Amino acid sequence: MSTQKATSALQESNDKYEEFLGGLRLIWVGLKSCSSILDRTALYKLFSEKKNLVRSFEGAYKVNEVGAVYFEASGSFVVTVRESKDADPVVRVECEFEAHLHGTKPLPKGFVERFVDSEFQLILVPYARQFVSSTTAQMSIPPLVLPLSTGPSESSETEKIRTRRATKVHAKTR
Numbered sequence: 001m002s003t004q005k006a007t008s009a010l011q012e013s014n015d016k017y018e019e020f021l022g023g024l025r026l027i028w029v030g031l032k033s034c035s036s037i038l039d040r041t042a043l044y045k046l047f048s049e050k051k052n053l054v055r056s057f058e059g060a061y062k063v064n065e066v067g068a069v070y071f072e073a074s075g076s077f078v079v080t081v082r083e084s085k086d087a088d089p090v091v092r093v094e095c096e097f098e099a100h101l102h103g104t105k106p107l108p109k110g111f112v113e114r115f116v117d118s119e120f121q122l123i124l125v126p127y128a129r130q131f132v133s134s135t136t137a138q139m140s141i142p143p144l145v146l147p148l149s150t151g152p153s154e155s156s157e158t159e160k161i162r163t164r165r166a167t168k169v170h171a172k173t174r
Contacts, residue, residue, distance in 0.1 A: 020111045021119070023104035029127055032074060034095040038139050042090040046083055054087075056080050057132075059125065059150030061116050064098070069105045073116045074098045075124040079132050079144060091141070093132050097124050125149060 046053060057079050064072045076096045080089040099120075129146045137143040 016108075017111055017114065020103065020108065021115070024115070025102045026123060027070075027100040027102055029097055029099045029123065031127075031131070032096040032098045034093075034131070034135070036093045036135055036139065037089070037091070038141065039088075039090045040141075043081070043141060046090060051083055054082050054085055055144070057146045057150055059121060059128065061120050061124070063109075063112055063116050066107060066109055066112050069107065070100060070102045071107060071112045072098060072100050073112075073120055075120065075128070077124075077128040077132070077150065079146065081144070091136065091139075091144070093135055093144075095128055095131050097127050099123060121149060 057077070059075050059077045061075045062073060064074055074096055077094065079091075079093045081091040082089045125148065128150075129148075132146055133143040
């Protein structure tokens, strides 16, 4: 296949995918499951010793069901805070959100999978971020503010200072 034909085929595929995206309608998003753990003593010790904390925010997405004009997919999220990459977490929050979307008939399964693997996080991550922030605040610890996308992230010196300040402010308001 010539380069020009390959480029033309790719453009046609991208145009059809854009058409697919334009026909999507989000019907609902809902929390499916959640859990959390907190080792308050260990967390206090890390804060009082001004240790660097390693925070991770990871997500995994999957297609659950595909119908003629709809599909359902979910995203599972895990947030951990620990002293080091190898240490047990002192804070762990897990949640799974499901979503139901409608589209124009027919729904190509390849396009649904492509959407769930790429753009779907734009829908679910805000729900996960809000859930984790709210849940950690209700644990009576400084709320975890998470990045706009999922993936492993180590805390920086700036983040460590911000966490310490938040702890001091939080302690003053009690």
